Structure formats: C-alpha cells, structure tokens
Amino acid sequence: MSQSPATPPSTPRGFGARVLDTVERVGNRLPDPAALFLLLMLLVWALSWLLSGVEFEAINPATGEPIRIVNLLAGESLTAFMANMYRVFMAFAPLGVVLTAMLGLGVAEHTGYINAALRRMLSITPKSLLTPALVAVAVLSHVAVDAGYVLVIPLGGVIFYAAGRHPLAGIAAAFCGVSGGFSATLFVPSSLDPLLASFTQEAGRILDPALVVNPLNNWIFTTTSSFLIIAIGWFVTDRIIEPRLARTAVDGDTKDLPTMAPLSDAERRGLLWATLAMLAALALFALSLLPEASPWRAPPDTPAVVAGGNPLLVAQAPVMQSIVALIFILFLIPGIVYGYVAGTVKTHRDVIAAMTKAMGGMAYYIVIAFFIAQFLAGFNGSGLGTLMAVEGADLLEALGLPMWMTIIGLIVMTGIVNLFIGSASAKWALLAPIMVPLMMQLGVSPDLTQAAYRVGDSMTTIITPLMPYFPLIVVFCQRYVKAAGIGTLASMMLPYSIALSLLWTALLLAFWGLGVPLGIGAGYGYPAGGG
Numbered sequence: 001m002s003q004s005p006a007t008p009p010s011t012p013r014g015f016g017a018r019v020l021d022t023v024e025r026v027g028n029r030l031p032d033p034a035a036l037f038l039l040l041m042l043l044v045w046a047l048s049w050l051l052s053g054v055e056f057e058a059i060n061p062a063t064g065e066p067i068r069i070v071n072l073l074a075g076e077s078l079t080a081f082m083a084n085m086y087r088v089f090m091a092f093a094p095l096g097v098v099l100t101a102m103l104g105l106g107v108a109e110h111t112g113y114i115n116a117a118l119r120r121m122l123s124i125t126p127k128s129l130l131t132p133a134l135v136a137v138a139v140l141s142h143v144a145v146d147a148g149y150v151l152v153i154p155l156g157g158v159i160f161y162a163a164g165r166h167p168l169a170g171i172a173a174a175f176c177g178v179s180g181g182f183s184a185t186l187f188v189p190s191s192l193d194p195l196l197a198s199f200t201q202e203a204g205r206i207l208d209p210a211l212v213v214n215p216l217n218n219w220i221f222t223t224t225s226s227f228l229i230i231a232i233g234w235f236v237t238d239r240i241i242e243p244r245l246a247r248t249a250v251d252g253d254t255k256d257l258p259t260m261a262p263l264s265d266a267e268r269r270g271l272l273w274a275t276l277a278m279l280a281a282l283a284l285f286a287l288s289l290l291p292e293a294s295p296w297r298a299p300p301d302t303p304a305v306v307a308g309g310n311p312l313l314v315a316q317a318p319v320m321q322s323i324v325a326l327i328f329i330l331f332l333i334p335g336i337v338y339g340y341v342a343g344t345v346k347t348h349r350d351v352i353a354a355m356t357k358a359m360g361g362m363a364y365y366i367v368i369a370f371f372i373a374q375f376l377a378g379f380n381g382s383g384l385g386t387l388m389a390v391e392g393a394d395l396l397e398a399l400g401l402p403m404w405m406t407i408i409g410l411i412v413m414t415g416i417v418n419l420f421i422g423s424a425s426a427k428w429a430l431l432a433p434i435m436v437p438l439m440m441q442l443g444v445s446p447d448l449t450q451a452a453y454r455v456g457d458s459m460t461t462i463i464t465p466l467m468p469y470f471p472l473i474v475v476f477c478q479r480y481v482k483a484a485g486i487g488t489l490a491s492m493m494l495p496y497s498i499a500l501s502l503l504w505t506a507l508l509l510a511f512w513g514l515g516v517p518l519g520i521g522a523g524y525g526y527p528a529g530g531g
Helices: 015-028 033-051 075-090 093-111 113-124 127-144 147-162 167-180 192-204 219-245 265-289 323-342 348-361 363-382 384-399 403-418 424-441 446-459 470-478 486-514
Strands: none
Touching (some): 033 363, 033 384, 093 147, 093 323, 093 363, 113 147, 147 470, 167 219, 167 446, 167 470, 167 486, 265 323, 323 348, 403 424, 403 446, 403 486, 470 486
16 A cells, blocks of 8 residues: 655644544553553552542432442451452453454454455445445444444555555544444444433333333434444544644555455355355354244343344344344355355364464454453442442532523533443433432433433544553554554544534534434423423
8 A cells, every 4th residue: 555755844843643643642652551450450440549538428329329339458458359259350351252253243344244244335436425335324323332343444444545545544544433432323223222212211210100211212313323423523623633644654464464456256256155145154144033922032021122223233132132142153054155165265274264363363362352351340349439430420419500590501411420430321221210300300201311422422432541442453453554543443433522522512403403303202491282
C-alpha cells in the first residue's frame, strides 16, 4: 500500500489537530493497558479502604439500605480475592466472546476466504461509498450484540487497507458504528432492546406495579439514530480522521492482508462454493427458527415474551445466546470449503494450524483481559459504582432544571458513568432503579428515560480505556502501526465522541419537542399523556 508523504514541518497545524496530537501523545504515555488496569485496581482498593468507614445517606435502590463501601483490603476481602482470582478471569464474558469467534474467523482468514470475499466486494463497491457502507454494516452488527467488536472492527482495517486507504481510518469508522452507535438499530431490533426494556419495566414498577414497557419502545428513535450515526461516521472519517492519518506510516506486518489483485480461477471457484456453503447453512438455520416449538425460541412464560417481546429476539432466547457460536460456525464452514476448493488447505491439520495461529494473535489480549476482569470485579464489589450513580441522580434532582435540561443532564451523567462501567446492561441494571422512578416523579415516561440513557451509554464508550473491548481495538491498530497505543485510538475516536454527544442529544430533543413517537407503545409523559 502506498503511503502519503508525511506533512512537512512547515505545514501549519490547526487548533483541532493540535488538540488531537496532544491527546495522542499523553494517551500513549500512559502505562501499558495491562499495567493501567492493575494500577486502577489498586486505586479502587485504596478508595474502598478510605471510604469503608464513612456513613453515607445515599440509599441503594436494590436493597433499600444505606450504601456502604466494602473494604477490599480487609482480610476476608483479600482472601476472597485470592480464592476467586481464576474464577473471575474465567467468568470475564468478553474473553470467551473474542476467543470463540476468532477460532472461526482465524480459519476463514488463514485459508484466504476473507481475502477473496473482500476483494470481490471492493471490486463492486464505489470507493466513495466505502465509509458509509462500513459504518452501516457496523450498526447492523448490533443484532448480534458484541459480535461487531471481533468481526466488523478488524475487517474495517482490512477493507480500507485493501482499498488503498489508511487501515486505522477503517478501524475508527467501524468502531464508531459498533460502539459509538451501540444503541442504534438499522431497522432490525437487537437483543439489547428487550433486555433494557425489562430493566426499565422492573424499575418503573417500584412506583407503578402495573407498568408494562414494550420491548420496542425506542425502536423508531434508534432506527432513525442509525442514519445519524452513518452520517457522522462518514463525515468524521473522510474529512477529519483520514486526512490526519496521512502523517502516520503503516509499518506493521501486513504481508498476509488482502490486496486489490484480481481473483484467480481457483479463488473464484473457492469463493463460489464457500459462499454457497454459507448460504446453505444459513437457510437450514432459518428453517429451524420457523416452528412455533423451535428450541431456538424463548419459552412463552419468559417475562420479556409475556411483555410482548419476540421469542426469537429477547435476550433469553437460545438463538440470541448462541450468536458467538453461530459466528464461529458460519465462518468455519466457508473457510474450510474455500480452503479445499482453492487448494489452500490440504488436510484437517491445516485447519487446526489456522486456529492455533489465530489464538497466538490473541495472546496479548488474554493478558490484558486478566487484569480487566480483576479490576471490574473489585470495582463492582466495592460499591463505589453504586455510590457514584446514586449521588449523581440526587444531584440531578436537586438542581431542579427545566425538562430539556434534565434530559441533557441524564445523558451527561450516563456518559460520565459510562467512562467507568462499560457494559450497557450492567449500567442500566444499576441506573434504572434510580433514574426511572426519579424521572417518573418528574413527569417523564420510562420510555424517554431509557432513550436518554441509550444516547449517553453510547457516546463516550469509544474514548474510555476502561471499556472491556478498548484494549482489543488497540491490538487491531498495532497490526498496522506498531507504535499505536491508547492515545492513538482515543485521539482518533474523540471527534466521533464529540459529534455523537452533540448531534445525538439534539436528535432526542427534536423527537421530544416535536412529539415524534420514540417507538411502539411509547410516550413522553407520565402518567400517559402527561409531561
């Protein structure tokens, strides 16, 4: 791939570019992500010790008791830490997601299937539409929850590199769609919709035991949001990020990455048969979903189904819980078929070697994941996260702001909490019992509160190293630019975060101001018709 010449020293740098350069320099001087999470864990321990004796008046909504900080340096806490260390590591959900998906992706990449498929796709995709197409696919990946992190983001770099563009720009664009627009849905509801709605409903029933929240209560808003995300990703990538990256040389190991060379006859045959195999597998899978008694469906008595959720789309549905396994299989099958037809695989040993190579590339992430898991376990177990959420909610209530400012305040508070707690469902499980009843008392419907949460939950995820997948994205960047670090990724994503914060908030306020329905069975005021 030819690189653009570095910007001459005499070329003036604008204020925005200097700010991003500063963010990159400072961020890259931070410790290695593994060491950073170790230091943060020690900080949480110290804070838990300092605050463990403080009598807080804030009430834990889950227990109804005053919040008490657990001293993680107490003898029983330290012995529990030692006894549970490996359990905490093994229970770290992103680790299993990443490694399982990468086994199948590793085979598809090693045999050449992904290479050939991308070259074919790029040959028919106008270069000018590559960015919005990538962001749209990234937003659509939300149907598979976290699959986009291990599937779409690395492919974003590969696709841009194969098209002769800077690969880090492709990673940034895909990261914007997958994580920055995590709450957007491109027409198709994701499993996050019924999951969040179930928390909203339970929280609202603290005040109104008869409250029912439709799982698609934000569907119109999140679908509209997807077009905003695509526009933001397109503009920021092409006009801000990629021009800035022209000064960054690609010096990583790219010898095995796709090029734009025409497909050979063997590659075309392999791609044809591999694609047919994947389509056949998808068709058989789709047929297995159709029967009412399909084991892929959630049982009829599942609370989310009783509330009106689709038994195939609720979080408890076996099909939703099998997304990672499906990714593994649906890339393994065409990868193997392509390899045998194209001649890149001779025996089953070549398939096992491809999986081994894929796991070797994940070694660094496994190390980081160990320290992330220990930090999160300590932070959640200490009670510090609950204290932060409750105190923030109390401050919002005490300010007595106009409704539009209250909505903004909720978004901002969620965005701040999001810097420390990455899981969307875990955050809402914590915040919903606080914010939903509070906003209901202020005349705001649970549907609007949930929509505001979803905006705040997405806009800062892409700039915090504490997000569990953030170190993995750094690893993807280092494949192309060896010196890439936390600062490199944070500086790339900061313009997206700012644009998302301003424009997505404005979109929600426009929905509220114009009375556009947020979703099915949703309203703005509480009780219904109020507000």
